[in-house]
Amino acid sequence: MSDPVLARLQADREGIVARLVEYASAPSVSTDPAYLDGMKAARDILKARLQTAGFDAVQELEAGGHPAVYAEWLDAPDAPTFIVYGHYDVQPPDPLELWKSPPFSPEIRDGRLFGRGVSDDKGPVSIAIETLATFLAVEGRLPVNVRLLIEGEEEVGSATLGAILEKHRGLLSADAVISADGARWRADLASINTGSRGNMRLEIALRTAAKDLHSGRFGGAVRNALHEMAALLSSLHHPDGSIAIEGYTHDVAPLDDAERARIVALPFDEADFFKAIGASAHGEPGYPALEQLWHRPTIEVNGMWGGYQGAGSKTVTPAESFAKLTTRLAPGQDPARAGELIEEHLRRHCPDGVELSIDRSDSGTAAYTLPAGHPLLAAAEQALEIALGTAPVRVRTGGTLPLSDIVRRVLGLDTIMMSFSTADEDFHAPNEFFRLSAIDDGVKTWVAFLRLLANQTPENYAPFKQSR
Amino acid sequence: MSDPVLARLQADREGIVARLVEYASAPSVSTDPAYLDGMKAARDILKARLQTAGFDAVQELEAGGHPAVYAEWLDAPDAPTFIVYGHYDVQPPDPLELWKSPPFSPEIRDGRLFGRGVSDDKGPVSIAIETLATFLAVEGRLPVNVRLLIEGEEEVGSATLGAILEKHRGLLSADAVISADGARWRADLASINTGSRGNMRLEIALRTAAKDLHSGRFGGAVRNALHEMAALLSSLHHPDGSIAIEGYTHDVAPLDDAERARIVALPFDEADFFKAIGASAHGEPGYPALEQLWHRPTIEVNGMWGGYQGAGSKTVTPAESFAKLTTRLAPGQDPARAGELIEEHLRRHCPDGVELSIDRSDSGTAAYTLPAGHPLLAAAEQALEIALGTAPVRVRTGGTLPLSDIVRRVLGLDTIMMSFSTADEDFHAPNEFFRLSAIDDGVKTWVAFLRLLANQTPENYAPFKQSR
Structure with a gap:
């Protein structure tokens, strides 16, 4: 007997895709002020959709950066309450000339939707919203209480998300967080994501002279800012690819033998993995x-x-050079300490006669690990098995979900990643795409997941919630 | 008793500056096709000026690249014949935001004219043309035979100058070359330039994957094209600044002790030299x-x-990186051999898994040295002493004048540099300027120089001319 909510979702697949295309046409690039109109357009689309669906309290939450879109439905008094998280901002589309179709005019080719942000994170968020909206349409209610929070700064390190959570703690009271961001590991294997690496960004600039110099008049007798940048950046790694910064991996949590054996046993072909991206192993x-x-x-x-x-x-001896750096942080590493170690290394390797500026204003995000016994994990694994017919394996992502670190720190909540993007979908690169089959898997899983969560109570979550 | 030609030049100083401002307003950037109109504008200004002055055979000479402007006056049957050389093309103006006044709207501030190309080479060429025009206006003739050749590709390695000389050998029959390009060493010391370094350019590109990758999904397990470029470029030099390419300096002509002692004895304060450009010594x-x-x-x-x-x-692991390189070549080095050595080094230092492309299509220019006993040298030294009241010292330039190498190879002629730009005038950098006092020194010297050359005969030059 088919689930009436799922049946309605399956019948409306064309509508779901059409609404995603409209949403992904908004050029919501958070990192570049030139796209402020695109950011607003994406928020307006979201708010209209949530109003129409019957959510309450649809509004923007803001704390000095790009606003987040908020909506709630809280009429299930005995059920737990979840923040359902996603982001409406996307990566910059450049290099534009490498796109086969325009990044903000999404186009379907061979069962894939191509466009900036379709996989990260507009497709996965759409699956969550469409499922919730269909529950409201078909059953007039949701199985659990939901506070939707779609932020606009994920691609710039969720700069003000912490401040938004602080400012609106009352609105965001919940038992745990379900993230529609995070990406499935692979298209061919059911998996559940239990953790992410952290990150931290910094920028460096070098100056070797008061101005650019003529390479004939001065070349050979003065420093060249590009030579210095090349030498400085190449000091960060050993030739084998390992990090050359003293003490940098000291705090990395060691993996126990059982976990290492479990990872090695996962169905994963390294040769295929590297071949698919035209790269060779290095590390x-x-x-x-x-x-x-x-x-x-x-x-x-x-x-x-x-x-x-x-x-x-141009025969110039450049006086200035620049670099943008980010780090992915392993479990155990403190972002501030990692930044200090990088800065110390750079200063130690910068020779006299070279002026080094370091922008280390980003406070970064620590790695995150969902506790193995968390009630969301069991429900998610069961939902995936119901929807996909196969038990998921537990995996992590090498990417970063600032959210999980931030909500843990600010609200004391854990996060599960329930995303239906896939790691090979070229987000952060030209020709980003989203498999339309993910919509089918996604709505099946979300319907099952929400129904399973209705069987849990707030008390199930109490042992995992921390007060700050 | 004042020289009537010089007196007329001195009386018309405002006119000379005004015509230079008009000429330097033409944005004649040879390296970038976006400036083709500016290239044509500069040629049109030159041709109109030479027609008006009374030159014969004013025309463009072309061999597949930017045309050169040619004009002649050959009515001094017993006197030697000189190619007077200059170039009308200029370096790109970027970075535009660092200019205090627009690069192609020349502006006088504190006795200096600021604008792209005013020093390299439009000011010095203007001095030569104004002097020749004034001889024709005042005396109805020139002291010697002159073939003016103002090329349009000096800033891109005089790419087709050799072909132009080959194609128009008949028009370019001469005894030697006087270059209005080359730059005085310093504003405070009379000098004559007797040689230049060569140069050669190449471009390199690296690829480490089929496409840019997400730094979270792949970072740490694959090569990063920027890390590889940094490592490759930093392999070119030792930390002390010396070149790390095996055999690269092997063919450099050693300096004899007398010449080294002469150079060390030149009035030159290294500390001041580096302080003036806000740089420190390195080499x-x-x-x-x-x-x-x-x-x-x-x-x-x-x-x-x-x-x-x-x-x-942007949290990307870039798959591509690029670099533009040029070398300055010392006397003794063959450009082709230098290119081979650089390519061999790069290929040897490029690891497996990195695709290296090298564009080495530039054949380069060898260093040049004017023979010590050349008749142009004696006349130039005497003219500078007459004009400036002090005997010039013999110096070289670290820059490159492709012309001297090319005319030596194609026409068998030597070149003297008689330029009145000065090495500190920020050519190839923002805020290029030309000292207006150089116009006063320049016209005095050119008048004396041309009168002295009238005392020489073609026979004086015969021993130095080579047939190819």
């Missing part, structure tokens, strides 16, 4: 790729530039 | 700055980029 010797990605930290240069980049050549 | 240990700049080679990264450069951050 700390002795660490299998999955352990490297889930349990070891990185320091990555995300952008590096200086001197002349135009057509032809 | 091969054991080489004084002047020897480093005049007699030692460089490899310089002029531009380096990859990944995200926009506002905020």
Whole structure:
């Protein structure tokens, strides 16, 4: 006997896709002020949809940055209350010339929707909203209490999310958080995500002279800011790819033998993994790729530039150079301490005659791990098995969900990731896509998940909630 | 008793400056196709000026690249014939935001004219043209035969100058070349430039994956194209600044003790030199700055980029990175051999898993040295002493004049540099300027120089001319 809510969702698949296309057409790039109109457009679409669906208290919550969209439905007095989280902001679309269709005019090709943000995180959020809206339409109620929180700063480290939670603690009282962000590990394997790496970003600038110099008049007798940047950045890693910063991995929580054996036993073909992205394995010797990605930290240069980049050549000895860096932090690492160690290393390796500026204003996000006995984990595993016909494996992500760290710190709540994007969908790269089949898996799972959660009570969550 | 030609030039100083301002307003950037109109505008200004002055055969000479402007006056049958050389193209103006006044709206401040190309090479060329025009206006003739050749590709390595010389050998029959490009060493010391370093450019690109990757999903387990570029570029130099490419300095002509002692004895304060540009000394240990700049080679990264450069951050593991390099070549080095050595080094230092592309299509320019006994040298030294009241010292430039190498190879002629720009005038950088006092020194010297050359005959030059 089919579930009436699920049946309605399945019957309306075209409508779901059409509404996602409209939502993903809003160019909501949070990092670049040029896209402020796109940010507002995305919020307006969300608010209209939530109003129409019958949510209460639809509003924007704001604390000095991009506002979050909030809505609630709280008419299940004995059921637990969940914050359902997602984000409406997306990564910048550049390099634009590499997109096969325009990033903000989503296009379906071969069962995939291509466009910036469709996978991260507009598709997965749409699945959650469509499911909740259909419960309200078909049954006039939700199985549990829900506070929807769709933030606008996930792609810039959730800069003011902590402040929003602080400011609106009353509105955000809940038992746990269900995140529609976080990404499935693979398309071919049911999995549940139990943790993420942290991150922290910094920018560095070098100056070697008062101004750019003519390479003929001065070249060979003065420092070149690009040579210095190359030397400084290459000091961060050993040739084998391991991090060369003293003490950097000291606080990383060691993996116990059982967990390491469990990871090694996961169905995962390293050769295929690297082949799919046209890359070769590179990293700390002795660490299998999955352990490297889930349990070891990185320091990555995300952008590096200086001197002349135009057509032809320019015989200049550049006086300035720049780099943007981010790190992924492993469980056990403190973001502030990691930043200190990087800064100390850079200052120690910067020679006399080179002026080094470091912007370390980002306070970063620690890695997160969902406790193994948490009630959300059992319900999520069961829902996935009901929906997909196979028991999910427990995995982590090498990415970062600032949310889980922030809600743990501010609200004392744990987070489960219930996202239906997949890790290979080129988010943060050109030609980001979202498998439309994820909508089918997603609505099935969300319907089952919400019905299972209705069997739990707030008391089930009490042992895992921390007061700050 | 004042020279009537010089008197007329001195009386018309305002006119000379006004015509230079008009000429320098043409944005003749040769390296960027966006400036093709500016290139044409500069040629049109030159041709109109030369027609009006009474030159014959005013025309454009072209061999597939930017045309050169040519004009001649050949009515001095017993006197030698000189190619008077300059260039009308200029460096790109960026970074635009660092200019105090717009680069192509020249502005006088404190006795200096600020604008792109005013010093390199529009001011010095204007001095030569104004002097020749005034001889024609006052005396109805020039003291010697002159073939003016103002090329449009000096800032891109004089790409088709050799082809132009080949194609128009008949038009360019001469005894030697006087270059209005090359720059005086300093404003406070009379000098004559007897040689230049060569150069050669190449571009490199790295690829580490089929596409940019999410730094959370893949970071730490794959190569990052920016890390690889940093490591590769930093392998080019030792930490002390010396070149780390095996065999690279092997062919550099050693300096004899007398010449080294002469250079060391030149009035030159290294500390002041570096202080003026806000930089510190850096280079091969054991080489004084002047020897480093005049007699030692460089490899310089002029531009380096990859990944995200926009506002905020982007957590990407870039798959591509790029660099533009040029080298300055010392006397003795062959450009092709230098290119081979650089390529071999880069390929040897590029690890497996990194795809390295090298564009080495530039054939480069060898260093040049004017023979010590050349008749142009004696006349130039005497003219400078007459005009400036002090005997010039012999110096070199660390820059490159492709012309001297090319005319030596194609036409078998030597070149003297008779320029009145000065090495500190920020050519190739924002806020390029030209001292207006250089116009006074310049016209005095050019008048004396041309009168002295009238006393020489083609036979004086025969021993120095080479047939190819």
